[in-house]
Amino acid sequence: MRLGSMHFGVNYTPSRGWLHHWLDFDPDEVRADLDSIAALGLDHIRVFPLWPVFQPNRTLVRPRAVEQLAAVVDAAAERGLDVGVDGLQGHLSSFDFLPSWTTTWHRRNIFTDPDVVRAQAHYLSVLAAALADRPNFLGMTVGNEINQFSGAPHPDPDRIDAGQAGRWLRRMLAACEEAAPGRMHLHASYDAAWYDGTHPFTPAHSARLGAATAVHSWVFNGTAQRYGPHGAATERHAAYLVELSKAWAEDASRPVWLQEVGAPAPHIPPGRAAAFTEATVRNVLDCPDVWGVTWWCSHDVDRSLADFPELEYGLGLLTNDRRVKPAGEAMALLVREFRQGGLPSPEPRRTALAVDAGDVWEAPFRSVCRPGGAVFEAWMRIASAGGRPAVVLEQHADDAGHLAARGITEVLRAEQVP
Template sequence: MVLLIEGRPWLGANFWSRAGGPLMWRQYDPALVRDELQVLREHGMNLTRSFFFWPDFMPAPDRIDPELVRRYADFLDRHHELGMRTIPTFVVGHMSGENWDPAWRRGRDLYADVWMVARQAWYVRELTARFHEHPAVAAWLISNEMPIYGEPSTRDRVTAWAELVVQAVRAGGGTQPVSVGDGAWGIEVTGVDNGFSVRDLAAITDFVGPHVYRMENDIVRQHLTAAFVCELAGTMDRPVVLEEFGVTDNFVSAEHARHYYRQTLHNSLLAGATGWIAWNNTDYDDLYDQDPYRHHAFEMHFGLTDSTGRPKPQLAEVREFASVLDRVDFARCTRAPGQVGLLVPSYLEHAYPFTEDSDRTYLFGVLRQSYVATRAADLPVRLLRERDGIPDGLALYLVPSAKQLTAPAWRLLAEVAQDGATVYVSYSPGGNGVQRGPWYADLNGMFGVEHQLRYGLVDPIEDDEVGVRFLDALGPIAAGATLRFTTGGDEHSRAYLPVRPTSARVLAVDGRDRPVLLERTTGRGRMVLCTYPIEHMAAALPSVNPEPTHAVYDALAVLAGVERPVTVADPLVHAATLSHEDGRRFAWLVSQSPDPLTVRPTVRGGLAGLEDWRPLDELTLPPFGVSVLNLLPDS
């Protein structure tokens, strides 16, 4: 499902006027607001996310400021004049490094205090009743990053609070889509339980809205993290809107800001996002003595325009992205059904008895690095949550650097292999010293080996680089070829699995002739074991991508018969496709190279220019460039 405005997907910016920032409603300037919106509209945007600054809009427990309501009504009218819409956000107590309370709150718990929840519900209902019929309202958001403002709480309290305030939107007459505005930072995405369960909240709302601002140590991971978060959020059977993302000029050059926007927009699109709301519309240099900018000076410079209203390079990037959305008629495009499943263990989102918090957070890094490798191998991947069951019918299942799955999940993986799939599992003892080792239902039987582990001990990887030599050809990997993996991890996780093959065939060995990749055929399929935690090793290292895991995945995809309409040999260029309902298909080529890169894609059918339909065998991508092309039918 795609949330649309007059047939176009949501594309916009979080909005505070440069006259006032969060205090804009105290000094509202209608003409300036119209000018600010006009710039966004001219660059292809059709949406803003706007904010009822709670201390101002609700100065008393039973009162909403009528003058600010009038000003917000004018704000909606300005949107309507320009053919734009907005998403009002109700409980805005946190903003850009500062928390503001209504004076009357007096420290009362926002989730568990019945009177306090009733006041919020009243406030939400009353504002919805005033504005729900206005044509400029696209949707509603309950809060802005409530886990920061209200702080984490228990899952039952948060979900009950959310259900009541969502019901208040409906009681006020709001029929538009509604979501929470929490950032999708819950346990199902991050492995950290803040009470805001993405799963529970998705069940009572209409879309999931990740907020992604990551400090990273690898540029490819940085460019794909928002996409990976969208993939995780997209497993909740709700549209995914990238509700907040952006960069501050304090932390990034103008050129690299444009690169970041380009990569985030296109990669998240390919990851299933169907709406984008950048942070934010403008800079605030004139507000240097006003909180939060006084003490968080970098927050002044997240804008798509500078403090005079002049467009910045990243706004030009948004305009180009909007043009691509229109040219491919994105609202009627879909991703191809993935033939490759990346398994998300239930241990990411569930605290099983006597397990460690780090068992969950470890998984985020491993899964993200595995996702990076699937993109480098141009695999049509989908994320499979163990908690929701492991579907059959895929060609290739990936279980990267796995310490833990439930026993029934291991049985299901053995069954899908028996039925014809290729199941790949790489070993890991985990990231802590608690019950350190493989929690597998039947390691030896599944993989045709006898493990040689010693109780309570790991087998440390001795070398800083592991050379993996292939004994026979595997897909495009020639017999005798060697892949070199840099070793990462700590005293717990930097370890390999010593095994002796029984019914398994050794595909590759390390520099000490120990088995690294083994294959056991079973029924119509196969189980493939990697005895090194190659995804975790990469996840633990800075500036590591591209690294050779993509080559292993590529070879497994060939072995499994995975269909890939477009591939590029260079792992710095990621290829993916979308299909239009009228039969047209489009190819995306996304470069992770800081330099221009010329590539010759391998294509079934052919490629042609998006507008001129000129056939292309070779093309040059600019630094961190994206090319969107027509994918021609097979001859």
């Protein structure tokens, strides 16, 4: 398990059957997929057990499913790939995967119902314990953007407040740590956590709970629509999220994992996917304390599978018959350049933009950070002019110790940026 260097990886979407492959598990197909991933020079994958498949009953975690997960981790090890495992899937590519014991006649809040929470913690601990002795096991992510179940625009949300979200996250992370001590256990939210002041999962949850901060950068969130596929803000959105996340971190050197980023068509036209990939990754590599970049996703979704949003079918670095696409070639070239020392380590960012989002834990005014918001616009103006802005909370803007720990020598407010 490599924790001390820059990491390049991919979210593993199997070429045959997408993530439904757990229902027809074929180790030979998995090995072939992993061969095609390793050939790009990548060093890790992120894998997604489907929660209803692995825990179909509240008191049953299927041993055979856990064995298959371990087989994927072992096959990855044979190819020099580390593995991060997401537990509660949860939500993937517009589909919800909730077990039947949480829905309809058994409908209950997945964040607050005591029986559900106890079962979730048990499930995560079973997966983590099964992998704890594998050297290439990175750790557990609690779930993939499971925060989307907690509010709009979900059609049937499990309503909670920020305090309840924090208690749930701490319980899940503790279960992972107890089962596999010392691994990189964390959680992942989609960007409402950073941009929506009414959302119960907050920036502080992401930046202060768990072993690292995960950010998911998707420019179909209004960024590409507002600034265009060639726009500087579109190509810098991922780097902006990385730097924004650091404003809420208590540890000045806390690692940030760009855990999802992709080139969604038509927001990024297919002919521009390679250029967008290169620009996005280069901008992120200029941010200090980045643990790694994990592209979404490995293989395209097979067109024989129905009802995915159109943009989901073509996000892979490889086709679903394992041919490398232009974005995959761009990623492979960047990895090679980095490994050969062609991309230097980033210097500290001396100028910081202050953000006043209100209370540190609830951040009710965080909408100033979203695309089109005052902080977002000011950060992009500085970056587009050749600057390298960081972000600091208004609460820390005059804290000499905090600023020194991050190497910040100048703090600006949005209204000071012409």
